[in-house]
Amino acid sequence: MINNIIESIQKHQDRNAFYIKGRHYTYKDVGIKITDIKTALLPHLHTINPKHIGVIINEDFESYVSCISVLLCGYGYVPLNPLSPNERNFETIQQAEIKVILTSHKTENDIFYKDKGVNVIYTNDITKGELNLEFPSTNDLDPAYVIFTSGSTGKPKGTPLSRANLNAFLESVWLLNWKIDENDRFLQMSSMTFDMSILTFIIPLCVGACIYTVPEYEIKYMYGLQLMIEHEITFIAVVPSTLSFLKPYFGEISLSSIRYSLVCGEAFPIELAKLWQECAPSSQIINIYGPTEATVFTHSYVYKDGVNEKEYNNIMALGDLVKNIEGIILDDSGKEVSVGDKGELCISGTQLTGGYLLNPQKNAESFFEYNKDGMNKRFYRTGDIVFIDNENTYFYVGRKDTxxxxxxxxxxxxxxxxxxxxxxxxxxxxxxxxxxxxxxxxxxxxxxxxxxxxxxxxxxxxxxxxxxxxxxxxxxxxxxxxxxxxxxxxxxxxxxxxxxxxxx
CATH class of the missing domain: 3.30.300.30 (ANL, C-terminal domain)
Known part of the structure; x- marks a missing residue:
């Protein structure tokens, strides 16, 4: 992953890497800004353990490049939403033991973080230097990023993903044989605090493609549609609710440039897929599923013709397991169910996180050892009720919990x-x-x-x-x-x- 991004910067310096708020940024721009942020971080790196660096996600060029720079320096980025309450963000900072935060500009919130002993680096104030793509060697066990989600105790729950997890995920993606390259244009609608952003942030940078982002102050689905039309976007990844918001306009939408429509994050109705296919007739629609704990997604299902689809209660199938994931379905007694029977989906594999940050109770509840094919393997309880058919296709039924x-x-x-x-x-x-x-x-x-x-x-x-x-x-x-x-x-x-x- 690291080498792919560096190669893209070296090979495609004059090609556009980002389109943000009406402005293009080239891969050379990315490389120089990465160099500058690396230089600013170097004096602090020896003080950072664990290797987590916070990034205030202002949805601007500096925010995206800060995450890349942190990754290339051998550290894990922790996205922080500037719209979240300070106390909520500070809970995240405490759990991830963050000592340094990168942000593109000064706000009144900075005083709060500084008073708590956190160093704040303003990336837009860093002096512009020369391109230098030499970075320290990294270890597979080093962190890649940490995503915080809602926790049942009232505190956010941190899920760290390692470089090994991210590399395993990227390998799973490449083996799906998507035909993407430097000529593609990716729509980036997801907040960086949501791991779906990996699909439309890290992946395009690995192939030298251009990323078109939606500003935080815009109505996301309408601005996203505008980008799809005006810039002939070829690859999108959206939640079904985005498509639902666009339904009133479906009769007027014609998006022949889109080649891939990935849908994830929620149950995907078959009828909605049929309608979207009419809007994007050249697009391969793919339903993807997976928890944050297993690095973005674990299953994929390719929509066919709208007639011979695999579905349950009019919801598209979750599909087949990706390369680096193994799944089992357990009943309430902890035994594997038969084909067609419902149970809780539990997953294992090299995409699976090592566990939540500073949360032994939740780790004990969520992860367990299970003897599969004569080997003890570590599994995660997704809380999703599913079943499989005779072709090992998974179907979503509902949630086990709240x-x-x-x-x-x-x-x-x-x-x-x-x-x-x-x-x-x-x-x-x-x-x-x-x-x-x-x-x-x-x-x-x-x-x-x-x-x-x-x-x-x-x-x-x-x-x-x-x-x-x-x-x-x-x-x-x-x-x-x-x-x-x-x-x-x-x-x-x-x-x-x-x-x-x-x-x-």
Whole structure:
């Protein structure tokens, strides 16, 4: 991976590497900026252990190149969302033991980080130097990046991926035989805090292609569509909800330049794939699936003709395992199920993380040893209920726990509840995930009693959790319904939510 990126810079210096906010940047621009950031980092590297460096993701040229420079220096980048509350980001900084942060420009938040003892380097202030692509040798065990997702305890959960994990993933991708090269134009819509960005950030740099990014202040799906049309994008990777937002415009969309449409992050309805194929007739539509813990994706399914598709409940199959992943499906007693029977998907392989940062309890819950084919192997419990057919194709059924995908981001509803309870002051504060009329998930928060205003709850949560975890609706009930087992009756809550929708 490191060599591929360096070779792209050396070979394609005059070709465009990025298109950001209306401006092109060449591979030479990338190389020089990488050199400058490396020079600025060198005095700090001996103080950094573990080898994690924070990068404030301002969705600009410096943000992207900072991540590359950190990688080439032999360290792992930790993307930090500038829109997240300071305390949330500092929790991430503490868990990853970050001593240095790279950011493109000064903000009032910098004082907060500096007061906590973190060095802040401003990449746009670094003096421009000469191109120098000599970097230290790296070890497969060195970190590549750390992605933080929602945690059920109310604190973000850090998943570190090593260079070995990332290289194994890239090998799996190359073996899928996608025909991509320096002539391709990739649409980069995903935040760098979301590991799907690896598909449209690292991969194009490895082949010398150009990356077209969507600014953080734009309406992503509309700006993305504009880029697809005006720049004849050839490769996209989006969550199904992005395509759902575009549905009102499908009759007017004609995107003959797109050759690959990768869809991931949420269940992908077959009907939505049919409609998108009409918009992008030359595109190969590929449904990909996989948890952050196994480096971006573990399964892929190529959409065919819309007629002879593999699907379950009108949701496209997850597909087959990629090269460097092994999967088993276990029942509640921990035994492998037969073909066609449902159970929890557990995965193993060289793409699998070594475990969560500073979280032994969660590691013990999520990872386990299992004897497979006479060998003890380490597996991860995905929490997804699946089954396979006679051709070893995997099908998604649903979640085993309360984890859901909101706008492609993985969210623990317990995280939302924990933070909301800090303001409602009642344990009877319950979050459920529901689908809206466009088929996208949203969070509905129910609170027993009414001693606080809805606006107060939302305003409080804006300072505690990321935007995509903020409930879209808050409803107060005199009594939260319970089932026969004395547990919260979430089916009843869903019916209440539906009845409220019907009265609007």
């Amino acid at each position: 984890q859901v995908k909101i706008q492609g981001h993985r969210v623990e509803l317990g995280d939302v509840e924990k933070n909301a309870r800090d303001i409602t002051k009642t344990e009877k504060t319950i979050a459920i995930a529901l689908k809206n009329s466009m088929g996208n998930y949203y969070i509905h928060l129910f609170v027993q009693g009414n001693n606080i205003l809805k606006a107060e709850i939302i305003e409080f949560l804006k300072g505690r959790i990321p935007y995509y975890m903020i409930p879209s609706k808050v409803t107060f009930l005199e009594i939260i319904p319970l089932n026969a087992n004395g547990k919260v009756d979430k089916i009843a809550l869903a019916k209440i939510a539906q009845s409220l929708e019907n009265t609007i």
